[in-house]
Amino acid sequence: MSLLVVGSIALDTIETPTGKVENALGGSSTYISIASSYFQDEVHLIGVVGEDFPQEHINLLKNHNIDISGLEIVKGGKTFRWGGKYHTDMNQRDTLFTELGVFERFDPKIPEKERKDEFVVLGNIHPALQNHVLSQLDSPELIVCDTMNLWIETAYDELLEVIKKVDVLIINDSEARLITKENNLIKSAKMIMEMGPKHLIIKKGEHGALLFGEDKIFAAAAYPLESISDPTGAGDTFAGGFTGYLSRSGDLSFDNMKRAVVYGSAVASFCVQEYSTKKIENLTKDEIQKRFKEFHEITRFDDAGF
């Protein structure tokens, strides 16, 4: 099974309470494709960068066996740049600047070959672009979609169009509440499920994630980390690990989705341990599998009756 990833590619300047990096590799499709590459040999990346995009980043993607033939490099153009500063409570951040550059005119064209990809991740880009991508595809087996508060607030109707068509919607808890104006997360999830997606994943940061589908719920824990260097890209990394694992086997049962949520959580837990993509650039399958087992260990209990 092959995996198509469409999203942003950026150069990030990130400040956290413990440090700062400038022009580091970022963007939703970057994190998604690197994370999925640990599970899936055929990852096809669609995106756009400027001529200023460093060759080392290109090499990094290639080294992860990611097919970047769909990566457009605009001559004389500037790569999307984003700057953000995290608060002491790293669930909070301020955007310091956004320089869209060539991303402003991003018009994702899916090459003939990639239109047949069985698995698709729509990274966090404008819902109109996500819709445009979907209209070009040749009935994929699974469409996974991420979004953000900005689109909920500014492109709600277009987002609803996307949500209707996707198999798995991935959002965080505050986004779920924003979409539905409902404070209770379980009720909010049911309301979103009625909007059309077959499955819904609500990410809750340090509290783990919830998977909804087939009238079932799975509650995944978060990996207990004593410190976090940089939360940027954790959600994208989760989506990449989740879909990468699913696409590997093609098994779309709820039980396998549960495992995929844990693999997504495992790779995302590595992501936040260093700045930018640093930590997820050099993982081994053993490391990922070891962390998966740790997730199992911290949540496992047996029934001895009473």
Added chain:
Amino acid sequence: MSLLVVGSIALDTIETPTGKVENALGGSSTYISIASSYFQDEVHLIGVVGEDFPQEHINLLKNHNIDISGLEIVKGGKTFRWGGKYHTDMNQRDTLFTELGVFERFDPKIPEKERKDEFVVLGNIHPALQNHVLSQLDSPELIVCDTMNLWIETAYDELLEVIKKVDVLIINDSEARLITKENNLIKSAKMIMEMGPKHLIIKKGEHGALLFGEDKIFAAAAYPLESISDPTGAGDTFAGGFTGYLSRSGDLSFDNMKRAVVYGSAVASFCVQEYSTKKIENLTKDEIQKRFKEFHEITRFDDAGF
């Protein structure tokens, strides 16, 4: 194994976004002893009420086989009354009034028989009183202690004295952060463990609970509820179910503590479904066991490798 419960007994007036009750049965030791009574036949309650305490409440405790020979009824005295109003986000509440009544001079004296109880729950009362209780006991096997933000802010040193001596400290996430001034919950937990308790449970409301001990962590999910009628007493109910289950078998292994956390969560999930103690007054063991199994179902996943 017998179980000693010391804490407050109150008449609560509670407003939530969905309704209001007046002079309903409340207080930490009430919830703790009712919850533990489903697991443990020998629950000994120590507390104080006024002459105005309704006979029906006395009957309720007796019907749960709770030994109330240690319940002091002060002639001409008034029972502790508390009034609170919950916000739309039910994690937030305002105290509307506190009339201490006979609770103001509560001086828990543990009768000879109860001093030998193997399991003890110190409900949420002033740490000086909790210390006073501990000084009367005959080396119990397990001491479980609850507290609240008020004592962290006004009686920190006395609270530290208690924490040093207890086997299991139960607090919520905001209290953990308040005690340690540390935002990261895992780091905060490690700091609290260094203060002396053998185990620590951090309750996270809709996000479940974390158990720390023996250099291990267990992450328990919350039961997915679409609506909550009244969160009052949920923490006490958790502590009662947790200790009740542990005291039943006397097995203090980490694996059994994990099960106890889930049983505590199970009973607490019933508690919030109705006002006051209404829902936990008439549970059956089958209902509790069924909910335990549901907790298992929503968190279980297996390792298929990759």
